[in-house]
Amino acid sequence: MNAITWATFEPLLPEMLLVCTGLVLIGLDLFAEKTREVLPWLTVLGCVTVLGMVLGERNVSAFGGMFLTDSYGVFFKVISLLSVIMATLMGEHYRRVHGLRHGEYYALMVFAATGMLIMASAGDLMVLYLGLELMALSVYCLVGMNKREAVSAEAAIKYFLMGVFASAIMLFGMSLVYGLTGSTSIAEIARFTARTGLAENPALLAALGLMIAAFCFKVAVAPFHFWTPDVYEGAPTMVTAFMSVGPKAAGFAVFGRVLVSGFPELQPHWGSLLAILALLTMAVGNITALVQTSIKRMLAYSAIAHAGYSLLGVLAGTADGLSATMSYLLIYGFMNMGAFAILVLLSSRGAHHESLDDYRGLAKNHPLAAVLMLIFMFSLTGIPPTAGFIGKFYLLRAALGAGYTGTVIGAVIFSAISAYFYLRVVRNMYMSEPEGELDFSYSPGISAVLGLALLGVVGLGLLPGTIIGRAASALLGQ
Amino acid sequence: MLMLLFFCYCAVVIIGTGLLAVTLRNPVHSVLMVLILFFHMAMLYLSLGAEFLAAVQVIVYAGAILVLYLFVLFLVSLKEELRMPRFVSSAWLGRLIAGGLAACLLYILPVFSTGARGNWPAERVREITPTRALATEMYSASVLPFEIAGLILLVAVIGGLLLARREKDSSNTNG
Missing domain, CATH: 1.20.120.1200 (NADH-ubiquinone/plastoquinone oxidoreductase chain 6, subunit NuoJ)
Structure with missing residues (x-):
């Protein structure tokens, strides 16, 4: 038996620091009410420190392969931490405008980040599941944070019920895999399958099917997306922004890790299954988004559609494909956070200003906000030279390279359809007369989010090589 | 038997x-x-x-x-049962899917094969008693999942407090 010493926990230092940050936040919130104003900045400080530590991580396999700090995990950790940082900064603005008095918001955000970091590094199904539960539990609470609003509570209970159901299905799949292979280690599952020719066994396919269904639920892929619009609409806007980026990226991290490292021999099966699901997801997301009148709900359907695009890289099952998905999720994180930040910016106390009509003539009175929204909408559509175009380009190329021509054609068609509802926002902002006066001001928090998102969308659009290279090397160096 | x-x-x-x-x-x-x-x-x-x-x-x-x-x-x-609108309008659709899933799982039952033996054969567990075996496994090989599970409980407590705590009137505290 190996003795457990402090050295064993060394690869876990960033996660431990994050947990400590969360505990300090809770403590300060409880015992020093006066410090509430510094809580968001403390959260950001903690997350940035952890981000630095994560970037400096060496490639080690700790706890007998249960925890892997490879560059694949590091990439997803960066996306998760960025989403937490931006959501925290939005929370800072929200606190000023709406009087958010929950210090737990930041602590739960940090604990959710810990869960996502664990998911990104999980080399074992047990660790993967626990990381996922840690993240999900924090997010359930964040969704229901606004207790005074019935929609928020309804969203939380819906998300919770559907989430635990998906977790149960995932656990069932995992237990079947454990029974078939005798191990919960992802690498060991792949080794055992290759050695004994288990890939022919339909039982393994059924087990994998159950796990895929649950993963699809977590990243909102049709037909497991029914919870998404209601939950995204009911949750506080910054939580919606966070959910659509961080937990989704972490979900894709385990999706890619389990399928590509754990079941490489079943790729023909899960590849074609995911191709169908991706098409269905893009169809449902894009077509339903056409008829939405609330921008928040539209962005929820757009999040479903983007989950479909991101699947294009996973289904290829190649290093190229995964790196395309990874870069796309990073880019999506920036542009989606940006769009939601505008939503948060425009909302005022008592009125959310989330309908399409509220954006009429925005360019006249608030040209800066309108230009930023324009850039984020262009990027979400995938118009060059924004980063959204680069991301989609690499995804389509990866899926085409793997031979999924039909899915790629579908993706292009649905992408063209999506231009209608994204650009409708732009048309409302620039080509209509203002109806009512919107009154808002830029706080340091929201300005920082918008700046970061703008930098990401434009920077990654103009200099795509660096990020794609980093994502590709992440897989080669695995 | x-x-x-x-x-x-x-x-x-x-x-x-x-x-x-x-x-x-x-x-x-x-x-x-x-x-x-x-x-x-x-x-x-x-x-x-x-x-x-x-x-x-x-x-x-x-x-x-x-x-x-x-x-x-x-x-x-x-006093009254809370009724929520269904996600999927037809209950029969749900039953059909559940039935199909059950049929799939029953179909794989005969071909289910057990995997590799772990580190704990039944004799060894019996030798050092199951409690000790569980403890040894939990606090050495599975210490990471164990710690994460502890963290989940902490989050559950914090989340429960956040959702259950009565809010002070927000009209006079303008944050």
Whole structure:
């Protein structure tokens, strides 16, 4: 038996620091009410420190392969931490405008980040599941944070019920895999399958099917997306922004890790299954988004559609494909956070200003906000030279390279359809007369989010090589 | 043979009470069904030689968690059943999917093959007693999942407080 010493926990230092940050936040919130104003900045400080530590991580396999700090995990950790940082900064603005008095918001955000970091590094199904539960539990609470609003509570209970159901299905799949292979280690599952020719066994396919269904639920892929619009609409806007980026990226991290490292021999099966699901997801997301009148709900359907695009890289099952998905999720994180930040910016106390009509003539009175929204909408559509175009380009190329021509054609068609509802926002902002006066001001928090998102969308659009290279090397160096 | 019969009895009761727990209208009856379910789970653990797990199952689940459920039921005392609109309009669609899933899982039953043996064959577990085996495994090889599980409990407590705490009037505290 190996003795457990402090050295064993060394690869876990960033996660431990994050947990400590969360505990300090809770403590300060409880015992020093006066410090509430510094809580968001403390959260950001903690997350940035952890981000630095994560970037400096060496490639080690700790706890007998249960925890892997490879560059694949590091990439997803960066996306998760960025989403937490931006959501925290939005929370800072929200606190000023709406009087958010929950210090737990930041602590739960940090604990959710810990869960996502664990998911990104999980080399074992047990660790993967626990990381996922840690993240999900924090997010359930964040969704229901606004207790005074019935929609928020309804969203939380819906998300919770559907989430635990998906977790149960995932656990069932995992237990079947454990029974078939005798191990919960992802690498060991792949080794055992290759050695004994288990890939022919339909039982393994059924087990994998159950796990895929649950993963699809977590990243909102049709037909497991029914919870998404209601939950995204009911949750506080910054939580919606966070959910659509961080937990989704972490979900894709385990999706890619389990399928590509754990079941490489079943790729023909899960590849074609995911191709169908991706098409269905893009169809449902894009077509339903056409008829939405609330921008928040539209962005929820757009999040479903983007989950479909991101699947294009996973289904290829190649290093190229995964790196395309990874870069796309990073880019999506920036542009989606940006769009939601505008939503948060425009909302005022008592009125959310989330309908399409509220954006009429925005360019006249608030040209800066309108230009930023324009850039984020262009990027979400995938118009060059924004980063959204680069991301989609690499995804389509990866899926085409793997031979999924039909899915790629579908993706292009649905992408063209999506231009209608994204650009409708732009048309409302620039080509209509203002109806009512919107009154808002830029706080340091929201300005920082918008700046970061703008930098990401434009920077990654103009200099795509660096990020794609980093994502590709992440897989080669695995 | 006797063990097989015992297993079948437990399995049938677990499935039956599980179904009843979700279909019965009276929540107290549901909780009682879950109680029977927990006891039969404990019996299954016993038949597998995991006395400690069986004891924990009875003490924690049947003893503590169920009583907590009952407390919640008494405190909330819902007079009327809460009805929410369905996600999927047709109940038959759901039954069809569930039936299909069950058929798939029954289909794979004959081809199910057991995987590699782990580090803990039954003789070794019996030799050092299951409790010690569980502890050794949990605090050495599985210490990371164990710690994460602890963190999950912490989040559950914080989240529960956040959702259950009564809010002060927000009109006079303009943040």
